[in-house]
Amino acid sequence: MQLKDFSSHKSVAKLASLARTPHDLTAVDGLTAQRIEDYAVSFCGFDLLYGTQRVTPEVIDALQQLADEAGLIDAFLAMKEGEVLNRIEGYASENRQVLHTASRDVFTERPREPKAAAKAKEQLAKLHRFLEGVDNGSIANAQGHLFTTMVQVGIGGSDLGPRALYLALQRYCRPGRSARFIANVDPDDVAAVLRELDLSRCLFNVVSKSGTTLETLTNEQLVREALLQAGLNPAHHMVAVTGEGSPMDDATKYLASFHMYDYIGGRYSATSMVGLVTLGFALGVEAVRALLEGAHAVDLAAEERDIRKNVPLLMALLGIWNHNFLGHATIAILPYSQALARFPAHLQQCDMESNGKSVTRQGNPVTWQTGPIVWGEPGTNGQHAFYQLIHQGTEIVPAEFIGFRHNQYGIDLEVQGTSSQQKLITNMLAQSLALAMGKDDTNPARRFAGNRPNLVLIADRLTPSTMGALLAIYEHRIAFQGFCWNVNSFDQEGVQLGKVLATRLLGLLTDQGQSARDDSLEKSLLRRSGML
Numbered sequence: 001m002q003l004k005d006f007s008s009h010k011s012v013a014k015l016a017s018l019a020r021t022p023h024d025l026t027a028v029d030g031l032t033a034q035r036i037e038d039y040a041v042s043f044c045g046f047d048l049l050y051g052t053q054r055v056t057p058e059v060i061d062a063l064q065q066l067a068d069e070a071g072l073i074d075a076f077l078a079m080k081e082g083e084v085l086n087r088i089e090g091y092a093s094e095n096r097q098v099l100h101t102a103s104r105d106v107f108t109e110r111p112r113e114p115k116a117a118a119k120a121k122e123q124l125a126k127l128h129r130f131l132e133g134v135d136n137g138s139i140a141n142a143q144g145h146l147f148t149t150m151v152q153v154g155i156g157g158s159d160l161g162p163r164a165l166y167l168a169l170q171r172y173c174r175p176g177r178s179a180r181f182i183a184n185v186d187p188d189d190v191a192a193v194l195r196e197l198d199l200s201r202c203l204f205n206v207v208s209k210s211g212t213t214l215e216t217l218t219n220e221q222l223v224r225e226a227l228l229q230a231g232l233n234p235a236h237h238m239v240a241v242t243g244e245g246s247p248m249d250d251a252t253k254y255l256a257s258f259h260m261y262d263y264i265g266g267r268y269s270a271t272s273m274v275g276l277v278t279l280g281f282a283l284g285v286e287a288v289r290a291l292l293e294g295a296h297a298v299d300l301a302a303e304e305r306d307i308r309k310n311v312p313l314l315m316a317l318l319g320i321w322n323h324n325f326l327g328h329a330t331i332a333i334l335p336y337s338q339a340l341a342r343f344p345a346h347l348q349q350c351d352m353e354s355n356g357k358s359v360t361r362q363g364n365p366v367t368w369q370t371g372p373i374v375w376g377e378p379g380t381n382g383q384h385a386f387y388q389l390i391h392q393g394t395e396i397v398p399a400e401f402i403g404f405r406h407n408q409y410g411i412d413l414e415v416q417g418t419s420s421q422q423k424l425i426t427n428m429l430a431q432s433l434a435l436a437m438g439k440d441d442t443n444p445a446r447r448f449a450g451n452r453p454n455l456v457l458i459a460d461r462l463t464p465s466t467m468g469a470l471l472a473i474y475e476h477r478i479a480f481q482g483f484c485w486n487v488n489s490f491d492q493e494g495v496q497l498g499k500v501l502a503t504r505l506l507g508l509l510t511d512q513g514q515s516a517r518d519d520s521l522e523k524s525l526l527r528r529s530g531m532l
């Protein structure tokens with residue numbers, strides 16, 4: 001699979017010329033009822049409304065041409081079939097397949113990559129056996145009491161996705177079950193979580209793909225120590241998820257060990273054992289199955305070549321239109337669902353670690369913009385915080401609204417004639433319109449320029465299967481953009497340098513600075529910070 005430079009596609013010149021006069025959403029008839037109908041698509045339980053983007057049929061056609069010229073669907077198919085796409089040609093790189101989709105390709109007789117799908121099934125079967133034991137009490141604490149809480153210890157991809165999914169689906173927890181998360185090497189993160197728990201009823205799930213992450217290994221020791229101090233045997237309270245053959249892959253230290261594989265990137269690992277062990281414990285195996293089914297349905301539907309019918313592909317190209325052609329540097333993910341509170345944080349890693357790159361797959365410097373800055377918080381809270389800048393600031397922030405027609409708990413009340421859910425979703429739709437249309441006013445401080453591109457993704461209810469679909473929509477949006485920019489979206493070299501320097505500084509603390517000259521940069525910094 002040879003991907004070409006973004007700037008080499010004919011459609012790029014066409015789009016650049018179209019971008020000189022983008023659709024004016026503030027004009028008379030700039031945003032009409034017909035436009036809402038015309039720019040809408042239903043996909044795997046979601047409706048995408050994108051009439052509030054600055055596009056015309058001509059722009060969409062040119063974006064389609066870009067998708068075709070850049071071979072985005074072929075690259076996606078090659079990814080799912082196991083081509084080694086995590087590489088930089090001619091340079092040392094991870095040289096791995098990219099097969100997070102195999103972790104949910106477990107429902108058909110003919111998976112796209114049979115070996116990886118078979119391993120996924122093997123791990124799922126192991127998880128089912130383990131959870132059966134936890135349910136029937138054959139796996140219990142020393143007193144024979146059932147476990148009630150699973151604490152996931154991990155960071156980055158071993159925390160953000162699983163935590164976001166757990167919070168999204170907490171409403172479906174099995175009675176008497178819950179999960180907690182410890183990520184930061186800040187000792188207060190561990191202390192604050194542990195002080196709330198009855199350790200004798202807890203299982204600790206230590207998750208690290210590499211098995212070498214400083215934060216996670218340190219926190220594992222803190223947890224072991226806490227268990228010992230409580231008179232408990234760590235080996236009876238700890239499970240592990242790690243890469244096959246990693247330094248953590250030692251079954252004797254854990255009650256159970258699960259594997260993930262080098263072809264699943266940390267930030268794409270939520271539907272592997274990295275996410276499923278804790279989710280399975282808290283929500284049960286049926287919910288896990290529904291989550292995987294939701295994601296798998298999107299994996300299949302995202303093979304569609306027509307961008308008007310393929311939501312992740314369309315979102316990828318609308319993002320490219322806003323970022324590369326209209327020049328908007330960031331995007332805001334704004335879920336109108338409190339359960340999705342940590343979903344923007346997960347997407348932040350998924351997107352920024354994937355597409356925050358400056359060299360092509362051939363190792364050449366890029367001459368076009370790559371990944372945008374991604375951020376966001378749930379609405380309506382955000383409306384009372386940072387929306388001022390989104391409406392009237394000098395930085396235009398394309399917004400992505402995510403909402404659900406029904407709430408999760410079924411508890412709601414009509415106040416002043418409308419339910420809270422109605423208030424929530426009408427606020428979301430109103431924001432979408434306000435950003436697009438703006439408002440003129442004789443008072444300049446009360447003028448809204450409008451033309452702030454945004455889209456709305458709406459589904460019936462946030463369930464395990466909807467969550468799986470939403471996760472996969474974003475994962476593929478990110479991968480399609482990476483293919484289009486011709487970057488390797490699956491490595492993360494950019495996080496190494498800081499780790500190396502931290503190790504050097506820690507070395508100076510342990511030897512009291514003996515290994516460095518007194519006037520060394522590192523020693524001065526430590527001294528001036530009061531650490532040495």
Ligand SMILES: O=P(O)(O)OC[C@H]1O[C@H](O)[C@H](O)[C@@H](O)[C@@H]1O
Nearest residue numbers: 156157158208209210213266495
């Ligand atoms: O799962 P682990 O190997 O412990 O890695 C945890 C995280 O650490 C790294 O710094 C990477 O940037 C992330 O992509 C990864 O998810």
